Amino acid sequence: PLGPSPLHKEHQFQFQMMEAAYYHLPQPCDSEKLTTYLHRQPVQTPLHYPQTQLPHSDTVEFFQRLSTETLFFVFYYMEGTKAQYLAAKALKKQSWRFHTKYMMWFQRHEEPKIINDDYEQGTYIYFDYEKWGQRKKEGFTFEYKYLE
């Protein structure tokens, strides 16, 4: 039985200000740190594209099913995020190891010829993020002080 109640003068002013603010609303990226790539800025895609996230897409198990290339993309283009963290975990589970000086991922191509307390030496596959591809490197010395 309360029915509508008339807006007082101050409410009308508040409404005008709110209405003005309505036309430049905060966007998701306004509350996120600047990223080099892939800002958090939803873009309307054709409705027949999947509009919701894949289920469990923020778990290591999900990332382990991604291709190695995809993991490298996530690692280098989503840095500082949970996605990068999960991609790194998935890579490690596939015996990739991060070289903190070259900032590249290496994987043994065969048993190293030399292994001692300081380093191992042999043939490796590594992912070159500048040329964006996997390369083979023979006679490479992986110093353990650079093993992440």
Added chain:
Amino acid sequence: MGQDLTGLGLNLNSQENLHPTFAGPFADQPCRAQDIEHNVPPEYLVN
């Protein structure tokens, strides 16, 4: 009748807490893994 509150983009049956991935009051999707800042080793900050 109010709104169908299951249609506001929140997984109300989630076993996990919602707030760590809450994308904000005006977003109708939770944050994705790439939206959530994470403390990664500084060496990962390649850029």
Added chain:
Amino acid sequence: CDDPPGLQEKTEYLLKDWFQIYFTQINGRDPVKAFGMFINKMNMYGILKTDDMITRFIRQGTQFCIELSYRNLNDPQISQGVAKTKIFQCIDAYVRLIALLVRHSGDVGNPNMKINLLNKVLGIVLGILLQDQELRSTSFQQLGYHRFFIMLFLELSAPDPVLENLMLNIVTAFCHTYHLLNPSTAPGFCYSWLELISHRVFIGRILAQIPQQKGWSMYSQLLMDLFKYLAPFLRNAELAKPVQLLYKGTLRVLLVLLHDFPEFLCDYHFGFCDVIPPNCIQMRNIILAAFPRNMRLPDPFTPNLKVDMLPETATAPRIYTDYVKNIQPLMFKKDLDSYLKARAPVTFLSELRGHLQISNEPGSRYNIPLMNALVLYVGTQAIIHIRSKNLVPNMTTIVHSAHMDIFQNLAVDLDNEGRYLFLNAIANQLRYPNSHTHYFSCAVLYLFVEANSEAIQEQITRVLLERLIVNRPHPWGLLITFIELIKNPVYKFWEHEFVHCAPEIEKLFESVARSCM
């Protein structure tokens, strides 16, 4: 005003120098070293000499960033995306400087200097925002301020042993600022404000990480600010789009709280119901439907459910709102207590409505907080009184008492509007199994069966029904009360004419009844 000559130029020069350092150092291995060098330069320019100079520098620096924001936002030559990136680069750098100044001011053992500086900075930005909103009116833009507040909070929430120890002080400083910046005061900032207080990191800090729930009371204050602002707009059912967006955003925040922090909603429900307009049925239901996560609710539709046998009905719920202070004036509270004690003077009952009615303006005749506080206070006193006789509240023990005199008087003496608010005050207590839910469930059913007019019975039905026909969630206490009303033949529910007043109403009752049987 009266800034020393050249301060503005100095500030701009220093800021541009800092931006240079920040961008070359952005992911630098040692940002603190760069900061140390810059501090020496600030010292050289006399910025850190006195508190007053630091204040002036921060005001100048903030104004520099805000003006840069407006310049870029209003520059037709550049896209919004480019404008935002330029604005964010500047403000993020400025915020980093502020965060480092806060982090490194005073020695580690002296947190006060850090927190005083943080409060000073927040106060300066707050002051500039309010002045800017007043000067620019509907041309006011929130972006720069939004960026400043969220980035400063994220910087000060970064994992850092010194800041970690200050987290309660830091969150308190931001809560204080956001409370002063509430939407009623800064309506041009309302959307950003809701973003800020519901940001995942902010919620995580204030409701989950600060020990002993010390942030809960502050957060309830911020939600009260939001409900107070929304109330007049929500009272009028058709919502303009700007209101609808803010309302929908509020629902999302409440759903996150219901899911992750139901105990928070349980503890502060009373204060929220005081300010949420009575016609916001669903929003209020979200709050009333909350129940402690360690509690298992029996299915309300369980046949022959014996609510008074549930152990939880012996326990009073936590209510952290000081509602008794709303029972004013003091003389009225004294008369109330003496009536509850001695059921005298009888005149107290006939004067009751006079205390509750504050105007003759239809729709706002009554003092709602007083009504809510009176009902809860009388109900809690009734439970204490019944227990003092080693009895438990039930349909027999709650009758023939000063407490029920008051409720029955209110049911009979108030007009439609007043009785609606009175019945709402009772229905707001029908929540999860606890002693209040049980008592008020018995009370409203007793008022139904003892009503001396069908109008009262119809209105009781309406108040319960309007809370049930909205989309979920529905509070457990509401469901068990309504089921009891329509199932127990003692209420002769189906014999009332209003139950058959229209085919769709009759169908509705039958569908509810079917789901109960």
